[in-house]
Structure formats: structure tokens, C-alpha cells
Amino acid sequence: MTQQKTDATSDKDTGPEGGFVSDYLLYLLAAASDVASAQFHAQVRKAGLRVPEWRVLACLSDTDGAMITQLARQALAEQSRLTRIIAQMEERGLLIRRSDPADGRRVRVYLTDAGRALAAELVPQARRHEAALIEMLKGNEGAHLKPALKSLLAALDGSADTQG
Amino acid sequence: MTQQKTDATSDKDTGPEGGFVSDYLLYLLAAASDVASAQFHAQVRKAGLRVPEWRVLACLSDTDGAMITQLARQALAEQSRLTRIIAQMEERGLLIRRSDPADGRRVRVYLTDAGRALAAELVPQARRHEAALIEMLKGNEGAHLKPALKSLLAALDGSADTQG
DNA sequence: CAAAACTATATGAAAAATCATATTGTTTGC
């Protein structure tokens, strides 16, 4: 007996085909997010931004004048982290911080022309990349992906408890 | 004119309803992964594990004796990070490292009884949590979520180029 | 209007993650 692949893990493999992990929703979500983002995140870095910086830029290009806390939620980063990212982006001249006249605690963040220019370059790239991804999924179940994700997000927004 | 909400960002909000970000696939994926995982990851931490440790445990409970590189792929972590996580988990007695007799470069990782016991506790928790999530989606588009994610992953595996 | 409770942001210290590269072991081509 030449012992040819008895115990499931002889050579390289992305994962065990039939195990728990490969069919586990939280794994599928994290893996899909990772893999799908990798390509575009490379473009982001080529443009001289880190991923959270790109996210801030994109959020601001949607909603200029957002506050730090809002941006943290939208960019999926922690507040203290956002504070620092904003500070760095301000130093680079991509945005400016201005305290809200109506409430001095709030810091509102606005894109500069440079920031807006960068966003105007990256957002279309993001759209094209997204279109390419979606193109890959034509005909498959993948057509339901965005609606399904929105449905999940909608279901989870507004359920802080219910879980033991 | 009482100026009542002219510029889109008056108060708290999860995101601008109609902007680019809130309909962008990579955002939806990352946000869904984050939000959906948050609940369960809290349970993981209660069990005394960090998220990547839980992932390693789950992978090993599927495929005992996996190598570091394999685990890195499956647990969505970098190799050097995995090396350190494995070292720490070994110190805690959750697993052991053994070099592969067939190829001395490879380190195969095996759960100890303690590790297996912890996995036997957490994996069912994960399954229950997943079931609860999926239950929330009944009737909606959410039913397609797992197939759609698998379809995306399948489409992306084996396309290193194609992107400019 | 002062004290208490709360909210938004900032910051120091610590932990986690990454990057480049070293180390160790294996395969290949000559």
C-alpha cells in the first residue's frame, strides 16, 4: 500500500469539502467579503490609501459633512480609530474637520477638492469592479446576492437582544 | 424657513439611504459579515477565545492534522499570524504541533482533548446561532444567501487575473 | 442655574496584525 491520501489532508486544499466550516454562514460571509474585496483593495492601495481611508472617502462622497461617529458606523471602524484616520487624512489634505456650530462636541468632516478628486477617481473604479463581479455571477444564484445581503442587514438592524 | 433637515446629515443614521455605499456589494458583504458575526463573536470571547482562535478550532474540528498554511487560508488569517496563534493555543493546551514525518517543513496541528472539548462546546453554539440567523430570514430573499455566497466564492476561486 | 447624566471626540498604553526576511527542509536539474 502506497498510502496515497488516506487522511483528508495530504496536499494543498482550500478547505475540507464536507466539513462544518465550509457551509457555515459566518464563514461564507467573511470569506466572500475577504476574497471579493482583495482585488479592489489592491487598487485602493495603489491609489495610496489604506482600506479604511477609502471607506471614509466613499462615505464622505455620499454624505459630505458627516460626523466621526457616523463615519465610524458606515466605514465599519471603531470611533477612536476613525478619529485617527480622519486626523491623518486631514494632514494629507484630503478633508477638513470643522466643529459643528450647533453642537460643539460634534466634528463634521468635509472633503477638500483633493479629496473629492480622489473620490471621483476611485468611486467609478469601485463601480466598475462591482459590475465585473456581478457579471461573473450571471445565471447563478449570485443574482440574489445583493438583495439577500440587504435582507440580512435589515433583519439584524434592530435586534440587539434575542441572543443568549 | 425653519431649516429642518436640508443637508442629509442632521442626526444619527446608519447611512445615507440613497448613496453609493449603501448599495455597494463590497460594503454589503463587509457590513453583513461584521454585523452577523458580532453576536456570535461575543460568545466566542466569553468562552475565552479570540476570533481567529475560534476559527482555528473550528477548522481543526473539521480537519484535524491540518498544516499551518492550510489553516491560514481557511481561517482567513496570514501565515505569520497563524504561526503565533497556534503557538499560543499550544501553550494553552488546546492543540499540539507535530512536524510531518513525510515532509519536515510542514507542521501539522492536532487538537488535544481539551481543544476537542472546547470545539464540541462552541461548534454547536455556532450552529444554533446560524440557525437563528437563518430563521430571521425566512420568506425573504435571505433564503438565497448561502447559495449566493457559495456561488460568489466559486466564481472567484480560480480568477487571479481578469482585473486591471 | 448648578449638579448629574449623557454624548462626541481624543488619547495613552497595550494588544493584534502585517511585512520583510530568516531559517529549515525538500525537490529538481545537471
Add this chain to the structure above:
DNA sequence: GCAAACAATATGATTTTTCATATAGTTTTG
């Protein structure tokens, strides 16, 4: 069977991220 190329893991230095908490500003209550 030795040198070159390759592969898997480890490690030092650095950067990123988190955590706890400080600071500053606002609202509420009596």
C-alpha cells in the same frame, strides 16, 4: 549528489487596531 530553486514555518520590527478612559460640550433635573 550538489547547487539552485522552491516551499513551509518562524521571527524581528513596525504599523494598525483596540481598550479604557480622559476631555470637552450638552441636556436634564431639581
